[in-house]
Amino acid sequence: MADxxxxxxxxxxxxxxxxxxxxxxxxxxxxxxxxxxxxxxxxPADYQQGESARIMYVHVPAAWMAMFCYTVMAVASAxxxxxxxxxxxxxxxxSAPVGAAFTFLALATGSLWGxxxxxxxxxxxxRLTSVLVLLFLYIGYMALQGAFDDRVRAxxxxxxxxxxxxxxxxxxxxxxxxxxxxxxxxxVIKMGGSSIHPSMLWPLLIMAIAFKAYYVWVLLVRMRAELxxxxxxxxxxxxxxxx
Amino acid sequence: xxxxxFLVRRDLSLAFRQGMDSLLVVVFFVIAVVLFPFxxxxxxxxxxxxxxxxxxxxxxxxxxxxxxxxxxxxxxxGSLELLALSSLPLEVTVLAKVTAxxxxxxxxxxVAAPVLAVLMQMDTDGFLVLVAALLLGTPSLSLIGAxxxxxxxxxxxxxxxxxxxxxxLYIPVLIFGVSAVDAAIGGYEFKAQLLIxxxxxxxxxxxxxxxxxxxxxxxxx
Amino acid sequence: MFxxxxxxxxRGERLVFTGLNFAVGSGGALVLIGPNGAGKSSLLRMMAGLxxxxxxxxxxxxxxxxxxxxxxxxxxxxxxxHDAVKPxxxxxxxxxxxxxxxxxxxxxxxxLNALDxxxxxxxxxxxxxxxxxxxxxxxxxxxxIAAPAPLWxxxxxxxxxxxxxxxxxDSAIRKHREGGGIVVLSTHADINIESAxxxxxxxxxxxxxxxxxx
Numbered sequence: 001m002a003d004x005x006x007x008x009x010x011x012x013x014x015x016x017x018x019x020x021x022x023x024x025x026x027x028x029x030x031x032x033x034x035x036x037x038x039x040x041x042x043x044p045a046d047y048q049q050g051e052s053a054r055i056m057y058v059h060v061p062a063a064w065m066a067m068f069c070y071t072v073m074a075v076a077s078a079x080x081x082x083x084x085x086x087x088x089x090x091x092x093x094x095s096a097p098v099g100a101a102f103t104f105l106a107l108a109t110g111s112l113w114g115x116x117x118x119x120x121x122x123x124x125x126x127r128l129t130s131v132l133v134l135l136f137l138y139i140g141y142m143a144l145q146g147a148f149d150d151r152v153r154a155x156x157x158x159x160x161x162x163x164x165x166x167x168x169x170x171x172x173x174x175x176x177x178x179x180x181x182x183x184x185x186x187x188v189i190k191m192g193g194s195s196i197h198p199s200m201l202w203p204l205l206i207m208a209i210a211f212k213a214y215y216v217w218v219l220l221v222r223m224r225a226e227l228x229x230x231x232x233x234x235x236x237x238x239x240x241x242x243x
Numbered sequence: 244x245x246x247x248x249f250l251v252r253r254d255l256s257l258a259f260r261q262g263m264d265s266l267l268v269v270v271f272f273v274i275a276v277v278l279f280p281f282x283x284x285x286x287x288x289x290x291x292x293x294x295x296x297x298x299x300x301x302x303x304x305x306x307x308x309x310x311x312x313x314x315x316x317x318x319x320x321g322s323l324e325l326l327a328l329s330s331l332p333l334e335v336t337v338l339a340k341v342t343a344x345x346x347x348x349x350x351x352x353x354v355a356a357p358v359l360a361v362l363m364q365m366d367t368d369g370f371l372v373l374v375a376a377l378l379l380g381t382p383s384l385s386l387i388g389a390x391x392x393x394x395x396x397x398x399x400x401x402x403x404x405x406x407x408x409x410x411x412l413y414i415p416v417l418i419f420g421v422s423a424v425d426a427a428i429g430g431y432e433f434k435a436q437l438l439i440x441x442x443x444x445x446x447x448x449x450x451x452x453x454x455x456x457x458x459x460x461x462x463x464x
Numbered sequence: 465m466f467x468x469x470x471x472x473x474x475r476g477e478r479l480v481f482t483g484l485n486f487a488v489g490s491g492g493a494l495v496l497i498g499p500n501g502a503g504k505s506s507l508l509r510m511m512a513g514l515x516x517x518x519x520x521x522x523x524x525x526x527x528x529x530x531x532x533x534x535x536x537x538x539x540x541x542x543x544x545x546h547d548a549v550k551p552x553x554x555x556x557x558x559x560x561x562x563x564x565x566x567x568x569x570x571x572x573x574x575x576l577n578a579l580d581x582x583x584x585x586x587x588x589x590x591x592x593x594x595x596x597x598x599x600x601x602x603x604x605x606x607x608x609i610a611a612p613a614p615l616w617x618x619x620x621x622x623x624x625x626x627x628x629x630x631x632x633x634d635s636a637i638r639k640h641r642e643g644g645g646i647v648v649l650s651t652h653a654d655i656n657i658e659s660a661x662x663x664x665x666x667x668x669x670x671x672x673x674x675x676x677x678x
Binding site (some may be wrong): 056081133136137139140143144147148149153156157158160161164165167168171172174175176178179193 | 335390394395398399404407410412415418422442450453457458461462464
Binding site for chain 2 (some may be wrong): 535542546547549553564
């Protein structure tokens with residue numbers, strides 16, 4: 001019976017989640033307010049790109065989160081495959097749509113930014129192209145999750161896919177960079193790095209914190225919902241099989 | 244090793260007796276490429292510029308089409324569990340099945356590619372490199388595809404799902420495969436691209452059987 | 465000696481059985497019974513190493529069987545619901561392949577002898593696609609004769625077999641046990657196995673047990 005314990009309700013996690021969740025929401029609201037204020041009012045407009053460069057304060061943290069969520073997903077998948085921890089499974093599954101949403105946000109803001117910069121909605125810039133491929137990886141992962149009737153199988157199959165995808169991300173990044181320098185040597189914007197001015201760096205970092213807090217909040221909401229849904233499903237199964 | 248050869252031989256003879264299957268893949272490859280002149284117009288200049296890319300993309304798509312059945316029939320008729328229960332490690336089984344898959348679907352593509360290159364007005368300087376790049380690249384496609392084919396076993400949307408999982412992972416092979424041919428046609432050095440394709444092959448050879456076997460194990464549970 | 469200790473099976477979040485023990489000695493037979501969904505097939509797949517137990521262990525001659533799955537697989541033959549007969553290969557080729565994959569004797573004589581045990585020798589040249597369900601099952605059973613292994617795991621082997629074929633299976637099992645082999649099979653009770661241990665799996669389903677007690 002002791003081994004069945006891990007399939008029981010993770011009450012400790014639920015308790016902890018209930019404590020963290022409002023804090024995460026508070027941190028998100030506060031840092032988003034400060035970050036956006038700084039982005040719009042205290043940060044200087046870019047001397048070349050003007051006011052439109054302010055979209056960077058959403059675009060760059062979103063792109064960071066896109067990669068961050070995929071990493072979380074891959075690590076959680078590894079944990080669930082190796083130690084079979086049920087919470088790892090749930091968190092990987094819950095991370096995927098959030099990460100996909102951030103990836104989409106990064107693409108959309110990149111495209112909006114591209115219009116005044118390049119005069120077109122889409123440019124096959126190395127950075128944007130890699131993010132686009134990342135979005136495909138997310139979609140594949142979520143499609144595989146949804147393709148099985150058996151939840152346990154869905155979790156295992158998509159965990160393997162997440163790991164395979166994670167190994168491939170740097171390879172894809174490298175390939176796309178190579179491909180891009182080959183085809184359009186000069187159109188890449190130089191951004192980030194150590195040369196960025198503190199008046200621009202601060203709002204960027206605060207926005208990054210806001211996005212992280214938002215992620216934690218949504219993740220907890222989704223995980224709690226998932227756990228409740230699990231409970232319902234198990235009750236149903238018991239009904240069917242005469243528990 | 245003897246059992247490995249045994250398994251490859253069995254898959255080959257299965258493929259040859261169902262001859263149409265691998266033939267259809269080549270036919271698809273040819274048709275997909277032939278569609279392009281209708282799409283972009285028959286000007287030799289345009290065609291020859293996109294030739295390498297078109298042939299590679301068509302090769303990716305046809306490889307992917309043939310992948311769906313890599314494990315599916317064995318899964319459906321119970322052969323897969325018996326293969327998992329042979330003394331052969333499942334990783335080796337995956338490798339054997341991939342080898343057979345490449346011989347029956349990768350190799351015919353490589354044979355057909357120069358003909359298509361002629362139709363697409365490709366510069367003759369690119370022919371040898373195209374074949375070499377396909378020789379180095381298509382095994383990686385089969386290996387990566389095997390992971391996807393194992394993961395979708397027993398799922399509701401087989402084929403479409405497989406393309407969604409596998410095609411993004413094919414991008415690096417596509418980039419360097421096309422770049423090698425273009426470099427050769429432009430008179431540049433193409434050794435680096437071929438070496439990288441070779442590197443991809445070695446890398447996938449080392450990793451894909453593990454991931455594929457992991458996929459099969461969870462499918463059989 | 466093949467033993468299971470405190471085995472627990474969970475399928476798709478459902479507890480199928482728990483605390484299940486069994487032991488079969490050389491020459492012994494274990495017959496699994498129980499209603500649909502009790503976990504007969506799951507237990508057999510677990511014994512084969514296809515399904516990992518959620519807890520508990522399997523012992524083969526006092527060694528942990530699942531530590532080296534490939535070695536465990538060499539000791540057993542598993543006959544499941546599907547017969548693994550390829551439609552485009554002849555019966556002979558089908559059986560020869562399975563014997564060869566296990567490193568067994570692939571000579572024509574050996575394969576034909578194995579087919580003869582289940583009265584399927586005359587089918588040797590027939591492609592798999594022409595076989596009836598019962599014939600396929602006999603071919604599948606001939607496979608386990610062609611490359612011998614001490615442990616037979618048979619999941620409802622009598623499905624689709626007629627009375628005469630069941631008798632053939634019966635005597636094949638007897639012969640296997642006389643040679644020290646072990647047989648575990650699940651059945652809806654239409655085969656007569658002498659001096660077999662009977663294991664009713666529904667005894668280990670927790671839900672039913674408590675309900676029965678109440």
